[in-house]
Amino acid sequence: xxxxxxxxxxxxxxxxxxxxxxxxxxxxxxxxxxxxxxxxxxxxxxxxxxxxxxxxxxxxxxxxxxxxxxxxxxxxxxxxxxxxxxxxxxxxxxxxxxxxxxxxxxxxxxxxxxxxxxxxxxxxxxxxxxxxxxxxxxxxxxxxxxxxxxxxxxxxxxxxxxxxxxxxxxxxxxxxxxxxxxxxxxxxxxxxxxxxxxxxxxxxxxxxxxxxxxxxxxxxxxxxxxxxxxxxxxxxxxxxxxxxxxxxxxxxxxxxxxxxxxxxxxxxxxxxxxxxxxxxxxxxxxxxxxxxxxxxxxxxxxxxxxxxxxxxxxxxxxxxxxxxxxxxxxxxxxxxxxxxxxxxxxxxxxxxxxxxxxxxxxxxxxxxxxxxxxxxxxxxxxxxxx
Amino acid sequence: xxxxxxxxxxxxxxxxxxxxxxxxxxxxxxxxxxxxxxxxxxxxxxxxxxxxxxxxxxxxxxxxxxxxxxxxxxxxxxxxxxxxxxxxxxxxxxxxxxxxxxxxxxxxxxxxxxxxxxxxxxxxxxxxxxxxxxxxxxxxxxxxxxxxxxxxxxxxxxxxxxxxxxxxxxxxxxxxxxxxxxxxxxxxxxxxxxxxxxxxxxxxxxxxxxxxxxxxxxxxxxxxxxxxxxxxxxxxxxxxxxxxxxxxxxxxxxxxxxxxxxxxxxxxxxxxxxxxxxxxxxxxxxxxxxxxxxxxxxxxxxxxxxxxxxxxxxxxxxxxxxxxxxxxxxxxxxxxxxxxxxxxxxxxxxxxxxxxxxxxxxxxxxxxxxxxxxxxxxxxxxxxxxxxxxxxxxxxxxxxxxxxxxxxxxxxxxxxxxxxxxxxxxxxxxxxxxxxxxxxxxxxxxxxxxxxxxxxxxxxxxxxxxxxxxxxxxxxxxxxxxxxxxxxxxxxxxxxxxxxxxxxxxxxxxxxxxxxxxxxxxxxxxxxxxxxxxxxxxxxxxxxxxxxxxxxxxxxxxxxxxxxxxxxxxxxxxxxxxxxxxxxxxxxxxxxxxxxxxxxxx
Numbered sequence: 001x002x003x004x005x006x007x008x009x010x011x012x013x014x015x016x017x018x019x020x021x022x023x024x025x026x027x028x029x030x031x032x033x034x035x036x037x038x039x040x041x042x043x044x045x046x047x048x049x050x051x052x053x054x055x056x057x058x059x060x061x062x063x064x065x066x067x068x069x070x071x072x073x074x075x076x077x078x079x080x081x082x083x084x085x086x087x088x089x090x091x092x093x094x095x096x097x098x099x100x101x102x103x104x105x106x107x108x109x110x111x112x113x114x115x116x117x118x119x120x121x122x123x124x125x126x127x128x129x130x131x132x133x134x135x136x137x138x139x140x141x142x143x144x145x146x147x148x149x150x151x152x153x154x155x156x157x158x159x160x161x162x163x164x165x166x167x168x169x170x171x172x173x174x175x176x177x178x179x180x181x182x183x184x185x186x187x188x189x190x191x192x193x194x195x196x197x198x199x200x201x202x203x204x205x206x207x208x209x210x211x212x213x214x215x216x217x218x219x220x221x222x223x224x225x226x227x228x229x230x231x232x233x234x235x236x237x238x239x240x241x242x243x244x245x246x247x248x249x250x251x252x253x254x255x256x257x258x259x260x261x262x263x264x265x266x267x268x269x270x271x272x273x274x275x276x277x278x279x280x281x282x283x284x285x286x287x288x289x290x291x292x293x294x295x296x297x298x299x300x301x302x303x304x305x306x307x308x309x310x311x312x313x314x315x316x317x318x319x320x321x322x323x324x325x326x327x328x329x330x331x332x333x334x335x336x337x338x339x340x341x342x343x344x345x346x347x348x349x350x351x352x353x354x355x356x357x358x359x360x361x362x363x364x365x366x367x368x369x370x371x372x373x374x375x376x377x378x379x380x381x382x383x384x385x386x
Numbered sequence: 387x388x389x390x391x392x393x394x395x396x397x398x399x400x401x402x403x404x405x406x407x408x409x410x411x412x413x414x415x416x417x418x419x420x421x422x423x424x425x426x427x428x429x430x431x432x433x434x435x436x437x438x439x440x441x442x443x444x445x446x447x448x449x450x451x452x453x454x455x456x457x458x459x460x461x462x463x464x465x466x467x468x469x470x471x472x473x474x475x476x477x478x479x480x481x482x483x484x485x486x487x488x489x490x491x492x493x494x495x496x497x498x499x500x501x502x503x504x505x506x507x508x509x510x511x512x513x514x515x516x517x518x519x520x521x522x523x524x525x526x527x528x529x530x531x532x533x534x535x536x537x538x539x540x541x542x543x544x545x546x547x548x549x550x551x552x553x554x555x556x557x558x559x560x561x562x563x564x565x566x567x568x569x570x571x572x573x574x575x576x577x578x579x580x581x582x583x584x585x586x587x588x589x590x591x592x593x594x595x596x597x598x599x600x601x602x603x604x605x606x607x608x609x610x611x612x613x614x615x616x617x618x619x620x621x622x623x624x625x626x627x628x629x630x631x632x633x634x635x636x637x638x639x640x641x642x643x644x645x646x647x648x649x650x651x652x653x654x655x656x657x658x659x660x661x662x663x664x665x666x667x668x669x670x671x672x673x674x675x676x677x678x679x680x681x682x683x684x685x686x687x688x689x690x691x692x693x694x695x696x697x698x699x700x701x702x703x704x705x706x707x708x709x710x711x712x713x714x715x716x717x718x719x720x721x722x723x724x725x726x727x728x729x730x731x732x733x734x735x736x737x738x739x740x741x742x743x744x745x746x747x748x749x750x751x752x753x754x755x756x757x758x759x760x761x762x763x764x765x766x767x768x769x770x771x772x773x774x775x776x777x778x779x780x781x782x783x784x785x786x787x788x789x790x791x792x793x794x795x796x797x798x799x800x801x802x803x804x805x806x807x808x809x810x811x812x813x814x815x816x817x818x819x820x821x822x823x824x825x826x827x828x829x830x831x832x833x834x835x836x837x838x839x840x841x842x843x844x845x846x847x848x849x850x851x852x853x854x855x856x857x858x859x860x861x862x863x864x865x866x867x868x869x870x871x872x873x874x875x876x877x878x879x880x881x882x883x884x885x886x887x888x889x890x891x892x893x894x895x896x897x898x899x900x901x902x903x904x905x906x907x908x909x910x911x912x913x914x915x916x917x918x919x920x921x922x923x924x925x926x927x928x929x930x931x932x933x934x935x936x937x938x939x940x941x942x943x944x945x946x947x948x949x950x951x952x953x954x955x956x957x958x959x960x961x962x963x964x965x966x967x968x969x970x971x972x973x974x975x976x977x978x979x980x981x982x983x984x985x986x987x988x
Contacts, residue, residue: 035681037629074668075681080618080625081418089411104539108620112545134541134620171531174538200529201537 026068027323029313030090031099032110033124037078042102042302046124047073049286049306049341050099052293057310063317069310080106084113091117096323097313102143102302104128104174111135120316120329122309125302127252128174129384132352138329142309144252144343145353146174146226147384149272150181151376152358153224153249156270157182158189162221162247165193166213168235170227172201177385178226178251184382186224194220199231206235210242219246228253233262240265255301260366269363274301275342276359276370286341301342308340312347343375350378389710390564393650394557397423401553413549414617415661420552421613423653424559426637428606430649431563432599433638435572437579438509441631442516443607445523446497448626450489450608451615452527452534455543457485458616467542470532482546486555486612490605497604498597505596508582520631527623534623541620547613555613559606563646564708570836570845571598573825577833580822586804587782587814588885589837636688640695642702644824647709652702656688663687706824734795735759736812736889736921741780741790741800743773743945750776752945753790758889763915763922765932765953768942769965774925775817777942778891781923782814783807794889809837813887815878817894817925823867827853827877830866834884852884853877856910871898883914890914891923896931904928908935933957941965 031050033043054069062068072095074086083106087098091113098114100107102125114121115136122140123131129145157165167183170176183193195216197209213223223246227235232254239248250259250271259266277283286307290298298304315338317323320331338345343357355378360371397420404416429443456464456471457478464476480488504515528537566572575595578585585592615621633656641652666672667683695703736758743751751773758764766774779785781792783804792800799807808814813834822830831849839845853859856876861869866877875895882890895911896904908931915922926932932939933953941949941956943965949956956962 036685038624072668073679073681075664075684077684079629080621081421081614084618085411085414085418088414092409092411104541105618105620105622105625108539108541109618112619128539134539172528172536 025066025323026070027063027097027313027317028070028072028093028095029097029099029310030087030093030095031071031073032076032083032086032090032101032106033073033099034078034083034101034103034106035073035075037076039076039078039101039103039106042125042300043078045298045300045302046102046306046309047071048294049290049298049303049308050310051306052286052290052303053307053310053314055293056289057314063314067317067323069313076101076106078103078106080109083107084109086110087113091119095119096325096328097122099124099309100126102126104131104134107131107139108134111139114138118325118329120325120332122312124309125305129353130174133384137333137352140332140347140352141354142312143305144272144274144356144358145384146178146251147181147382148353148356148376149251149358150178151185151381152360152374153251153270153272154182154185154189154191155374155376155380156360156372157186157222157224157249158191160222163191164218164220165191165222165224166216166220166246167193167196168199168209168223168225168227169196170199170201170231175251175253176201176226176228179224180385181382182224182249185380188380194218199227199235201231203231204234206231206238209235210238210244213239213246214242214244222247222249224249226251226253229256229258233258236262236265236269252301255361260363260368263366266363267365270360270371271363272358272360274305274356274359276361276368276373278370278373282339282341304341308342308345311340312338312345343373346375353381353384355381389568389646389708390561392709393560393564393647397556397560397650398553401549401556405549415657417547417549417552417617419653419657420549420556421547421610421617422634422637422657423556423650424606424610424613425634426641426653427559427563427646427649428603428610429634430638430643430646431566431606432603433635434643434645434649435567435575435579435599436512436596438512438516438596439635439643440516440603441513441635442519442523443603444626444631444634445520446493446604446607447611447614447630448523448527448623449496450486450493450611451621451626452540452611453489453492453608454482454485454612455540455615456533457488458482458544458546459542460544463542468532468535475533482544482612482616483551486609489612490608493608494601494605497601501597501600501604505593505600508592520627524623524627527626537622537624539620539622543615543619543621545616545619547617552613555609559609560646560650562602562606563649566599566602567646567708570832571595573829574833574836575599576825577822577830580824581820583784583804584816584820584822585833587784587808587816588834588881589805589808590833591803591805636692639702640692642699642704642706644701644706645704645708647707648702648704651704655703656691659687659691660684733760734888736781736795736923737791737793738777738781739791739793741777741787741792743776743780743785744788750945751780751787754942754945754947755790756940756947756950758921758923760888760921761915761919762938763911763924763936765936765939766923766925766942767927767929767932767939768948771944772942773945774942775893776945778814778893778923778925781807781891782812805837808885808887811886811888812891813882813885813889814891815875815882815893815895817897819871819874819878821866821869821874821878821881823865825866826863827858827866827869828862830877830881831884834881838884838886849884852880855883856880872903875899879910883918887920889921889923891925893925894927895924896926896928904931907931911935 034040058068076083076086087110098119098121100110100123104126107123107126111121115138120138122142125143127143127146129147132139167179169179248269252273254271255273275283277287286304316328316331320327335347346355355375357373357375359373362369362371404413433439456475457480527534574590578592637652637656642648663684739755740753742753768774780787787800791798794810828849831852832845835845835849858876939953939956941962948961949959
């Protein structure tokens with residue numbers, strides 16, 4: 001009896017020791033991400049997308065038929081301090097690549113740790129283009145950066161024939177200053193921003209801004225803003241209620257069910273986002289696989305973005321031919337046209353900001369109407385602002 | 387400072403072990419633990435001593451973090467990251483410790499300004515105000531984009547926090563907090579936490595004490611912020627908001643909000659619980675048992691931990707205890723030093739001139755006038771609800787009179803705060819005993835001694851002498867709330883005496899005493915009067931005691947003074963008899979307090 005207990009315990013310990021331990025030649029990805037807390041909105045879907053890609057690749061025998069991928073997760077609790085600890089632990093554990101949260105605060109700290117250790121780091125879905133700038137050459141973004149989105153929007157505005165624009169900015173966050181990038185590209189392409197206003201996030205009353213727009217003579221051809229909930233719904237309602245029917249361009253922050261539920265006031269609004277599931281597109285295929293694995297459609301584009309991240313690493317490992325940290329980093333910096341779920345992705349010559357296709361969606365009768373999907377001309381992308 | 391040493395030595399050991407033996411990841415865990423420790427000890431310095439749980443301290447941490455980070459950032463980097471800084475900040479470039487000190491001083495001034503209105507509030511009103519303060523600071527950090535980059539990540543901060551310097555700051559924080567607790571300022575603040583009314587009656591200026599604690603704790607919080615900023619390297623205002631506020635408060639509550647040892651224990655216990663839970667959720671254990679890997683265990687474990695501690699020990703793991711309470715107190719001398727000569731003159735009088743008190747239309751006191759000379763014992767009697775306690779409250783400033791004058795030795799004091807009146811020479815006890823329950827007996831007395839002692843005198847020794855006066859020095863280290871009733875009465879009188887009043891007002895000192903105890907009390911009161919030349923104002927239902935002890939008696943009925951004179955004059959006054967008999971008819975015979983006069987009247 002006693003000896004059988006011992007065997008059971010020994011067996012249990014042996015089992016415990018084998019699970020979660022990677023083989024020496026596996027590609028080990030460490031995720032110090034916000035599985036609980038305020039960043040879980042992005043990090044949990046991204047992690048599910050990553051896991052989907054990993055399972056798919058491993059089931060096919062690994063990268064290039066030999067290198068399996070292991071994902072080691074540590075919950076950063078959406079706290080910069082915990083992210084710093086988790087990142088250090090994962091790097092000490094010998095991970096080949098580090099994945100950091102969907103937010104610049106913890107990503108900078110974790111990225112700096114990775115940078116020092118020569119480990120390549122990716123943020124799941126932070127979109128602020130100064131993230132790589134703040135960390136160094138080992139920090140890569142995954143999501144279409146604010147300036148990349150703005151470049152595609154500005155190009156679309158010019159192509160549509162808009163000559164003048166009004167931009168609405170909040171200095172409260174980096175993201176809500178995205179229209180500044182729009183302005184740079186729009187004016188480079190021959191357009192003119194004739195007026196701009198600031199707002200405070202959460203201000204609710206846009207009476208002053210709406211009055212100003214209404215009084216502009218001549219009226220601008222288009223309005224561009226990166227406001228999102230609850231500011232965007234308040235703004236668009238008050239704008240349309242004042243009878244101003246000027247077209248509005250937004251950004252991925254309004255790619256949410258709330259926007260589509262706004263009804264008539266949102267009709268015709270165009271916004272940029274990471275991808276569009278056109279029939280036959282890789283994104284449609286991803287959505288199908290996601291539903292098979294998890295039983296429901298993905299809630300947000302971040303799931304597909306997580307899938308993209310693994311596809312990038314797969315390509316990098318193939319190119320490097322090794323899981324060595326330095327080799328992986330070199331390979332990632334030279335990647336071109338990797339096919340992900342949302343887009344093709346290029347890191348070559350971009351200082352950590354991916355060149356991706358950005359989709360433009362128009363809201364038509366509460367539904368998504370595809371406008372265009374394209375990668376911006378790298379020469380047009382404005383440099384990240386500090 | 388054995389108390390601080392007992393806490394600092396283990397912390398220093400942890401830092402030393404972490405610095406020499408542990409890997410970089412474990413070092414980071416220890417660094418976060420130590421930063422949390424400064425924050426928890428700082429918050430405890432205010433919340434624990436004042437009894438007002440502060441939700442606002444993370445605001446000071448945030449301001450300290452931003453300020454210090456701006457001060458250490460190289461000017462060249464500041465020119466690009468924060469181009470709109472004012473000149474002196476743009477040019478400043480200092481090391482972490484200098485920056486921490488400068489931030490500490492600036493935050494101190496800031497805390498002083500916002501603390502002035504806050505320190506006048508008590509209880510939950512004050513707590514909610516600290517919460518509002520946190521929200522305001524958060525908005526300001528988000529709005530002051532020229533200094534903080536708003537809600538964007540503030541980066542480019544030098545990662546200068548090292549274990550040795552952090553350990554020294556932790557030692558400073560623990561030392562300051564431990565010292566503060568036992569200094570008169572901390573002692574008086576703890577007394578006010580236990581009972582504001584009694585603390586005021588012992589001469590404690592509560593608002594001022596709260597303000598001092600608020601400023602000192604804010605300054606330590608700024609240091610915690612500076613250390614965190616230079617550990618993280620990048621942060622934004624959301625790091626100094628609700629989530630972290632609640633984790634700091636959870637540590638404080640688990641350990642015991644009432645002591646520095648509790649703050650240290652709470653931080654350690656929470657860190658250990660979280661680290662264990664984290665290893666379970668990350669590790670291979672759950673999958674090997676057939677469970678899926680679940681994240682969120684840390685918060686779950688913390689929640690369960692709080693529940694268990696609150697259920698088993700509502701005051702936290704250590705409650706109000708300090709580790710040195712066990713280590714040191716056993717061997718301490720309990721020999722008192724007789725206090726220096728009475729400071730107050732033994733001539734003069736306390737005058738009550740036409741004092742009225744109205745409560746929303748109800749006239750509780752109606753033009754009451756009497757006087758009490760030094761060395762005299764005056765009894766104040768009357769049926770229940772006749773205004774006796776209201777009279778004491780009107781004199782002591784606890785409930786200022788609506789009109790009329792109260793003069794101490796000729797100078798009017800009505801309208802002054804209760805603590806000022808106490809320091810002018812009026813001591814009192816309370817009808818329902820109001821000791822500072824969670825303080826020791828000795829500390830109870832020390833509060834009163836501190837208010838009246840000459841600077842430089844040995845407060846503890848004088849307090850012991852005051853205890854000896856009432857033969858209760860053997861109770862010195864007992865918790866006041868744990869004493870028997872009769873002991874509490876004696877301690878309360880000792881406390882009132884320790885204030886060295888010229889006039890002492892006792893509200894039913896014999897209540898609940900048997901006849902032997904009452905006899906002893908009478909002897910004691912006479913002795914006190916003879917020794918110190920005090921004027922004693924005695925509210926008492928025990929008429930035998932009043933008649934035998936008092937030189938004069940004042941009788942109140944329904945807020946009006948109906949008689950005054952020697953005990954025998956009063957006993958035979960028809961109005962007094964009527965008041966008591968009339969009462970007896972209405973009430974029936976069961977109220978035996980009135981039987982004496984009733985019987986005599988019949």
